Amino acid sequence: MKLALPAFLSSLALAPMAVAAQSLGEPGFEDVPHNSVIALREAATPVAEEIHFFHDFVILPVMVGISLFVLALLIWVVLRYNAKANPVPNTFSHNTLVEVVWTVVPVLILVFIALFSFDLLYLQDRVPDAQVYEYDEGTQRARIPxxxxxxxxxxxxxxxxVALVDKRSRQKQLLSPEQYDVQGYGEEELVIALADPVPNGQLLRVTGGRSRAGRKPFLGLFGEDESQVIPAPSVTIKAIGFQWGWSYVYPDFGDFEFDALMAPKDSVPSNLYRLATTNDVVVPAGETIRIATVGRDVIHSWAMPAFGIKIDAIPGRxxxxxxxxENEGTYYGQCSEMCGLxxxxxxxxxxVVSRPEFEAWVNEQAELNGLDPFFDLPNEQLAAAPAPAAAN
Ligand SMILES: [Cu+2]
Structure with missing residues (x-):
């Protein structure tokens, strides 16, 4: 979803100076900050979209409303009750009604904010668990546990x-509910019958589970439902903060590890200085990534604005x-817990790269770490997710 409010504010204040930003999803997208833009960084994940929505449509209106109300009260008091306009002041010291109102109204405002923010905290905190099953070309009936x-x-x-995935490019194309029939909702096994068998060169990918994320209609009324089923993580990354840099471990691929330090000033374009690192964390697009953080010496914080992530990296925890x-590109963040010099x-x-690029990168890292390659390249690989017996 496009963010109307910050874009509107920045166009009001700084339109002549605004720099045209490259959009999400364009090839080679780089999530770099631009001069003279006050909008939030473009949201690249469902969680970031929810955070932006929370900011734009919940928090910001409440803040603006309260500020204007208090300003109006101040102006009223200054004009109406100054010594000239009101030479003989009232002498009352209590007003029960006013005290009840100024207690109850803020409580209601906080409850209103909490309704949205608890939802958001839960979304960030619970790692999705939908299961992914893939079936080879020719499949017309798939049984799914x-x-x-x-x-x-x-x-x-x-x-x-339910989607078809191109085996080579890994591009996903959603099937509409008219193109398949599902039996066994709520039972131990689901059977999905496709109208047409899976074409050559494609896979059937079924993602099933309760973890949905993404923009839903506001209060169930306004806007479109852009939420989708989010699969369980297919890659886990351990981010270890240290004074002063990050180490990354990929436990799914033989625990290979590398350090990412700040790229020297003369090695990167000026707008990437203090953002670019000597080694990028590489992840596949369109898959859920679990990020685990820990601190090696003091508390650090792994923060990635475009992903809506800011999570402490604490020693011993x-x-x-x-x-x-789903947006390929390079995203930048910084340590966000004051950790020293x-x-x-x-x-x-x-x-964020395509699955084939990710697999090639993993093999490269494995080689650097003296491990056997994890993926047969360039042969077409079936899923990252285990595919159970496909039935006809
Ligand atoms: Cu730090």
């Missing part, structure tokens, strides 16, 4: 995403969150 726990089971169309983006020099850079 439904979650063992009844409360996480697929019980309606909203819990399912395991913190985790997640992100999901060179705190300002420990940037974070994440490069």
């Amino acid at each position: 439904n979650a063992e726990v009844a409360s996480r089971r697929v019980t309606q169309e909203r819990h399912l995403e 395991y913190n985790e969150t997640w992100f999901y983006t 060179d705190h300002a020099f420990m940037p974070i850079s994440v490069r």
Whole structure:
């Protein structure tokens, strides 16, 4: 969703100076800050979209409303009750009605904010758990195990995403509900029958579960439903903060590890100085990434504005969150917990690439770390997710 309010504010204040920013989804997108723009960085994940919505349509109107109300009261008091206009002041010291009102109204405002913010905190905190199953070309009926726990089971169309995926490019194309029939909602096994068999060179990918994220109609009334089923993480990354840089470990791929330090000033364009690192974190687009953080010496914080992430990296404590983006590109963040002398020099850079590029990168890292390659390249690989027996 486009962010109307910040864009509107920045156009009001700074239109002549605004720099045209490259949009999300364009090839080679770089999430760099631009001069003279006061809007939030473009949201690349459902969580960031929700945060922006919360800021633009919940917090900002409340703040503006309260500020204007208090300003109006001040002006009124100054004009109406100054010594000249009101030479004999009132002598009352209590007014029960006013005191009840100024207690109850702020409580209601806080409850209103809490309704949205609890939702958002839960979304950030709970790692999605929808399961992904893939079936090869020719499949027309797919049997899918439904979650063992009844409360996480697929019980309606909203819990399912059925898509065709190109084997080579990994591009996903959603099927509309008219193109398939589902039996067994709420039962231990689902059967999905396609109108047409999966074409050659494609896979059937079924994502099923209760974790949905993304913009939903406001209060169930306004706007379109852009939410989608979010799969369980397919890649876990451990981010270890240290004075002053980040180490990254990929436990799914033999625990290979590398350091990402700030790229020297003369090695990067000036707008990437203090943002670019010597090694990017590389992740596949269109998959859920679990990010676990820990501190090696003091408390740091792994923050990535475009993903809506800011999570402390604390010595001796395991913190985790997640992100999901379909937009390839390079995203930048910085350590956001004052951690010492060179705190300002420990940037974070994440490069979101296609699945084939990710696999090639993993093999490269494996080789650098003396490990066997994890993926057979350039042969077409089936899923990252395990595909159980496909039935006809
Ligand atoms: Cu720091």
